[in-house]
Amino acid sequence: MDNEELEITLLLEAMQSRYGYDFRGYARASLTRRIKKGLAETGLQRISELIPPILYDRDFFNKFVANLSVHVTEMFRDPLFFKALREEVIPYLKTFPFIKIWSAGISTGEEVYSLAIVLKEEGLYEKSRIYATDFSDTVLEKARKGIYPTDLIKKSTKNYQKSGGSTSFGNYYHADYESAIFDRALKKNIVFANHNMVTDSVFGEMHLILCRNVLIYFDANLQNHVFQLFFDSLRPNGFLCLGSKETLEYSKEKDNFVAVIKRQKIYQKKKTHRGYHAESL
Amino acid sequence: MQNHYEAVVIGVSAGGFRALHTLLSELPDHFTLPVMIVQHRKASAENYLVTSLNKNCRLLVKEADEKEKITSGTVYLAPGDYHLLVEKDKTLSLSIDEPVCYSRPSIDVLFETAAATYQAGLIGIILTGANSDGSAGIRSIKAGGGLTISQHPETAEADTMPLAAIATKAVDYILTLQEISPFLNDLLEQSHETKE
Incomplete structure (x- = not known):
């Protein structure tokens, strides 16, 4: 496992243990992209740096988790x-x-x-x-x-x-x-x-x-x-x-x-x- | 030392119908790598592009299904209005995340996730197109040690996408459309010889 994967695993564990939100069964490729996008918005450098604000700041967590839910599509798709x-x-x-x-x-x-x-x-x-x-x-x-x-x-x-x-x-x-x-x-x-x-x-x-x-x-x-x-x-x-x-x-x-x-x-x-x-x- | 290649990704937009026919029809039936393609297009019920490519190509061409195991000698096209992604376990996944470079499917999304999985084993190709999707992906492939190719802008129906890819300075080879398939074949044969 490379460092990035390890950091994501730790982040997912943290969210699950602290708030009960369990993303461990999500397909990893798109989840990784979303996490990185969330990371870029914070100005932090590494995925593992997201863990402290997620553990200690409920508002930060709420915003971060909203990012993981949003998919974009128009009405009457298909x-x-x-x-x-x-x-x-x-x-x-x-x-x-x-x-x-x-x-x-x-x-x-x-x-x-x-x-x-x-x-x-x-x-x-x-x-x-x-x-x-x-x-x-x-x-x-x-x-x-x-x-x-x-x-x-x-x-x-x-x-x-x-x-x-x-x-x-x-x-x-x-x-x-x-x-x-x-x-x-x-x-x-x-x-x-x-x-x-x-x-x-x-x-x-x-x-x-x-x-x-x-x-x-x-x-x-x-x-x-x-x-x-x-x-x-x-x-x-x-x-x-x-x-x-x-x-x-x-x-x-x-x-x-x-x-x-x-x-x-x-x-x-x-x-x-x-x-x-x-x-x- | 020659790399051992595992997969090919292709990004193409405006002018892609003809370009893909030219390129894929030249690949022999013993071509052993899986090929994953993002062609910018609208979602449509009848899948004309897939049907037409299948008729003119010796390899199996299909629209990618989610969770599908990536198989050698198969050509996968991203479905309209879905991103196509490569998972670390070499399966495919789909998403409806926001468009990237106004595009869904996006070339960058396929290239970046494929680069993360195959690293030096990946070959990335940018063909004709009228926007700059794929440039970030080309950079990722290069950074991962993979091999990058752009269609020669002068031979592309729309040169914006090849020019944008070349401007990243991360493109290894600039080839005409007709040269690409023979080049891939040679590369594979060399790579097999080195391995043996």
Whole structure:
């Protein structure tokens, strides 16, 4: 192990022991880049120099950890996914009197606002509750505000149109020169909450879980852990939506789900409960 | 002493479609190194570039999957709108971290992570392109003891990227597009002879 790897290992140990935030199961290459980026912003020289301020300064830690959560993407990323959600999954969800949705690892919230818009347009919003979670309070606060740079809007508008949007994307935000503020009404049924997929437990009886482009940051073990968490958090027949380059194919939970729209990575939890086939019926 | 090379990384932007066809179609089926490529492009459902390269190339060309084990004789393309990274255990990973040099996938991200893993065993190549992504990556490869090549700017459809790479003074060879594949072949054969 070279010094840099050693310093990162020590840093991750420190964060885990002091605050319970466990990044040890993260894919190392991108984590290393993020840590170095955080380091560059502090003006410190070596990764190990981050350990004392992280141990002794909670604000410093909060800022540092927010950096590790932020991934940047526009709204309605993968428009065809949202189209499939709208056309194939929503009709099924409409049959329930009330639906619970978990958007896991929301970062700055682009995905959860996209989802809220789909639910509104499909007449499902009023009977939905969306739990929008992330491990960083700083990042959650940003998501809650729903303010985005205008250059993000241009790309998002195109995506929205391709996703089968039924009105004008401009109806959902107020823009000034630099930023677009999303309609407060979209937030009415969103509960923003701190939850860490690595260390926290099951989250309600969900009809739908969206967790796209978060698992690519995890190693295989951690991915398996999170797939199990999702399985346990879903109702029978509940849906799980992954990112376009993510798959359940190689996980232990594979047999507990059906790939209902394989191309768009939409899976459905099987009706049978865990362990049923193991018993001699 | 000749290095023993383990992997090739290629960064290319504007003009890349033709450049990649020229370069990859010249690689023989016994080419033993894995090749990882960042071509700046938009995300698209139908993967025209991969299909078309596969038709014209003797090696297997595929879009990189996350956690995929890097295999020799395979050409991996970064998926649109994802960074492609090399892990220390020689697997591939993807991220949607912020764009670098306005680009996702970014050449720098691939080159820097590949340099950290392969060090002196890495060959980095910059081809045609209209921005300066890849220059920092070329520096990392050179610093790690790897070998660096730039397409000759005069033979590039867009010369900004080769010129930016050459300006780092970390480029070992400046070659025309047609010279690159034969050069890689010679290099591998020499490297095998030295090893034996």
